[in-house]
Amino acid sequence: MKLEVFSGKEGICERVAIILKELETKALEKSNYFTIAISGGSLPLLLKNVNKENFSKWIILLADERCVENDSDDSNAKLIDNELFGSTNIKPFRFIKINSEFLNDTKKVCENYYGQMRETWKELGLPCTGSSLIIDCALLGMGPDGHTCSLFPDHDILRSVEFLDYVENSPKPPPKRITLTLNALKMCENVVFLVTGASKNKVIEDIFKKDQKMKYPAGIVSEINSNSTWLLDIDAASLINYKDNFIK
Numbered sequence: 602m603k604l605e606v607f608s609g610k611e612g613i614c615e616r617v618a619i620i621l622k623e624l625e626t627k628a629l630e631k632s633n634y635f636t637i638a639i640s641g642g643s644l645p646l647l648l649k650n651v652n653k654e655n656f657s658k659w660i661i662l663l664a665d666e667r668c669v670e671n672d673s674d675d676s677n678a679k680l681i682d683n684e685l686f687g688s689t690n691i692k693p694f695r696f697i698k699i700n701s702e703f704l705n706d707t708k709k710v711c712e713n714y715y716g717q718m719r720e721t722w723k724e725l726g727l728p729c730t731g732s733s734l735i736i737d738c739a740l741l742g743m744g745p746d747g748h749t750c751s752l753f754p755d756h757d758i759l760r761s762v763e764f765l766d767y768v769e770n771s772p773k774p775p776p777k778r779i780t781l782t783l784n785a786l787k788m789c790e791n792v793v794f795l796v797t798g799a800s801k802n803k804v805i806e807d808i809f810k811k812d813q814k815m816k817y818p819a820g821i822v823s824e825i826n827s828n829s830t831w832l833l834d835i836d837a838a839s840l841i842n843y844k845d846n847f848i849k
């Protein structure tokens with residue numbers, strides 16, 4: 602697991618734009634598309650420097666989504682749409698969102714979302730292994746409790762054997778959500794965590810200094826995926842020794 606620390610959000614914005622350009626280039630050498638799963642929270646606000654030149658080749662997925670209307674202020678899709686595309690005319694090749702027709706049945710929202718993903722992978726000949734669809738990049742946040750996507754510490758969802766699953770009792774509101782599982786995240790070509798703020802420094806200390814990754818879903822993802830990179834600001838990194846990983 603790679604670690605890079607920045608003095609502020611600006612450095613993270615610049616670095617993530619460079620990383621995504623590199624991953625996009627690599628993906629487009631193999632296929633016509635770049636597949637990326639994106640978290641909600643403050644993460645989409647860090648994507649302002651992302652190069653939009655090849656957006657017509659991007660397939661955007663929700664790393665997790667709250668089961669709300671796509672135009673609700675609680676929707677991760679709305680947040681990502683606003684931050685990446687704003688008022689521009691630029692659009693990705695496809696942005697897979699939940700079907701709000703099923704909002705009264707979380708399981709159906711989940712089945713439908715996975716179905717949309719599978720159809721896209723099949724239609725475009727994207728790589729898969731069994732029931733796992735291979736995603737080029739998962740761009741993930743982490744909460745102060747160490748959750749990532751809607752994978753919460755000590756929650757049953759961590760034992761899911763599905764690729765995509767749902768929770769109806771999320772400790773963080775709103776309670777009903779769908780999420781990529783550990784199985785799915787293990788198979789992603791790359792996982793990039795963007796973590797800012799002092800509220801996360803203890804979890805970062807446990808993951809990077811105390812070797813207690815497995816206590817936290819974000820740490821577990823980093824352990825099981827062989828290609829994870831963490832971009833932190835100095836507030837999140839304040840309890841670890843980051844001298845050799847400080848970028849600017």
Ligand SMILES: O=C(O)[C@H](O)[C@@H](O)[C@H](O)[C@H](O)COP(=O)(O)O
Nearest residue numbers: 640641642643644742743744750
């Ligand atoms: O669906 C959610 O409730 C959010 O997406 C959540 O999972 C968020 O990504 C993390 O809590 C990190 O949030 P911040 O980046 O805002 O700290």
